[in-house]
Amino acid sequence: xxxxxxxxxxLSFRWPFIVAISIMAISYGVQSGNVIEDPEMVLPVVIHQxxxxxIKGLLIAGLIAAAMSTFDSLVNSGASYxxxxxxxxxxxxxxxEKQLVLQSRWSSVILVxxxxxxxxxxxxxxxxxxxxxxxxxxGLIVPLLVRWYWWxxxxxxxxxxxxxxxxxxxxxxLVAPNTTEYFSFLLVGGVSFLGMIxxxxxxxxxxxxxxxxFYKTTRPFGxxxxxxxIFPDEKRSKIDAENKRDLIAICFAVPWQLILFxxxxxxxxxxxxxxxxxxxxxxxxxxxxYKYWFKHLxxxxxxxx
Numbered sequence: 001x002x003x004x005x006x007x008x009x010x011l012s013f014r015w016p017f018i019v020a021i022s023i024m025a026i027s028y029g030v031q032s033g034n035v036i037e038d039p040e041m042v043l044p045v046v047i048h049q050x051x052x053x054x055i056k057g058l059l060i061a062g063l064i065a066a067a068m069s070t071f072d073s074l075v076n077s078g079a080s081y082x083x084x085x086x087x088x089x090x091x092x093x094x095x096x097e098k099q100l101v102l103q104s105r106w107s108s109v110i111l112v113x114x115x116x117x118x119x120x121x122x123x124x125x126x127x128x129x130x131x132x133x134x135x136x137x138x139g140l141i142v143p144l145l146v147r148w149y150w151w152x153x154x155x156x157x158x159x160x161x162x163x164x165x166x167x168x169x170x171x172x173x174l175v176a177p178n179t180t181e182y183f184s185f186l187l188v189g190g191v192s193f194l195g196m197i198x199x200x201x202x203x204x205x206x207x208x209x210x211x212x213x214f215y216k217t218t219r220p221f222g223x224x225x226x227x228x229x230i231f232p233d234e235k236r237s238k239i240d241a242e243n244k245r246d247l248i249a250i251c252f253a254v255p256w257q258l259i260l261f262x263x264x265x266x267x268x269x270x271x272x273x274x275x276x277x278x279x280x281x282x283x284x285x286x287x288x289x290y291k292y293w294f295k296h297l298x299x300x301x302x303x304x305x
Contacts, residue, residue, distance in 0.1 A: 087100075138186075138192065157200025157201075160200075164196070168188045248288075259278055
C-alpha cells in the first residue's frame with residue numbers, strides 16, 4: 001500500500017510537466033505567430049525553439065531514458081511470461097538454462113517484431129494510446145478486477161479472459177483500425193468477460209486450500225462467502241470491519257490522487273485561487289486517508305492467530 005502511494009506521488013510530477021510544455025507552446029504561438037496546430041508537434045517544437053542547448057540535451061536524454069526503461073521492462077516481462085509460465089511449465093519442464101535463455105531471446109525478438117507490425121496501421125500517438133487503453137486495456141481489466149472479488153475464478157478462466165481480450169484487440173486493430181474507442185472497449189471487454197466465464201466453468205475450481213490461503217493473505221471483499229465461512233465468526237467480523245474501512249478509504253483515495261495532480265498543475269499555471277482551494281481539499285482527503293487507511297496498516301487482521 002505504501003509503495004502504491006509513493007508510486008502515485010511520483011506520477012503526480014508528470015502532469016505539471018505536461019501543463020508547462022502546453023503553456024510554453026501557447027506562448028510560442030502568440031509570440032511568433034506560428035500556432036502549433038498539430039498537438040503531437042507541441043513537445044518537439046517547444047524543445048527545439050524555446051529551450052537552451054544544455055537543458056534541451058538533458059530533457060531529451062531524460063525522455064529517452066524514461067521511454068527505454070518502460071520499453072525494456074515490458075519486453076523482459078513479456079519474455080518471462082513465455083519462458084517461465086508457458087515454455088518451462090508446459091512444453092519443456094526439464095529445460096536447461098541455455099534453452100531457457102535462448103527461448104527468452106527469441107521471444108523478446110518476436111514480441112518487438114509483432115509490436116512493430118501492429119504500428120503499421122497507427123498514424124498518431126493518440127491512436128496508439130487509444131488502442132492501448134480502450135482495446136488492450138479492456139481485454140485486461142475484466143479478469144484483473146474479477147480475480148479479487150470472485151472465489152470461483154481460477155487460473156484457466158483468468159488466462160482465457162486475457163487471451164480472448166488480447167486476440168480480439170489485435171484482430172480489431174488489423175481488420176478495423178478506425179473503430180471508435182467506446183465500441184472497442186465494449187467489444188473487447190465483452191469478449192474478454194465471455195472468455196473468462198467459459199474458461200472458468202469449463203475447468204475445475206481452484207483447490208480449497210489455495211483459496212483459503214489466498215483469502216487469509218488478501219482478505220478481499222466480494223463473492224467469497226464459500227471460503228469466508230470456513231473461518232470463525234470473530235475473524236469474519238474483523239475482516240468485515242477492515243473491508244468497510246477500505247471501502248471508505250477508497251472514497252478519499254481517488255479524490256486525493258486527482259487533487260494531488262491538480263494542485264501541481266494549478267501552481268504551474270499560477271492560478272493561486274484554485275491552488276488554495278485544492279490544497280485545502282488535499283489536506284481533507286489526506287486526513288481521511290490517514291484515519292481510515294494509514295493508521296490501520298500495522299493493525300490489520302492476523303488470520304493465523
